Amino acid sequence: MNSSSVPWKVLSSNVGVGILTEGWTLDVVYPDFAEPRQFVYEVVFDSPFSAVPVVHLGLTGFDMDRRESSRLTLKAANLTEFGFQAVISTWDVSRLFSVEFHWLAIGA
Template sequence: MQVINSSRIGIAQGSVDLFSDFEEGGEMWTGEGSRARSQWIAFDQQFAVPPIVHVSLTLWDMDSAHNVRADLAAENISETGFDAVFRTWKDTKVARVRISWIAIGAVTDDDDWDVT
């Protein structure tokens, strides 16, 4: 559990298309090559410390002839952003993926000051 000891809590959110491989025969759709995609998501404003980030699939377009396998994670979380990472494996074919995300954490203010 992350305890936020601040009277200033920031909440950032967004949605992003991670990839669309169907039209151009990309690796996620053909099932050959890299089976992971990563995209850096930058926050509009910086957090005081790395926030808690939740990611979820809001659109997934998968081939129905194969098993659906998916792993979605927020990695390398910092005060300025995170990597949204989608992975699949074996014979799963993915045409496109869109994710939504929310970040919650402490933020600084111009009125903050340090006496050290």
């Protein structure tokens, strides 16, 4: 029985984004606007995978206005062999000044 095995490939990085990042608006609250607000960060892998990898995100830090409740989500979206989008969201009157996260991609 012949079988060909493909070695696993693992890529990872730490990311920090916030008010000094172009396009960041999660620190701005609009009166009477409780809808979710989001910032999308494009992650491009240093080298592509042969198929879409599994991606894990871990929140490692954030800076929010302490006068309101802390509301924050971090999700991976639009995964491809070449990268993905990290979607950071907040809502209601939460003001988010920065987010730090770690990502890990595992595949072949």
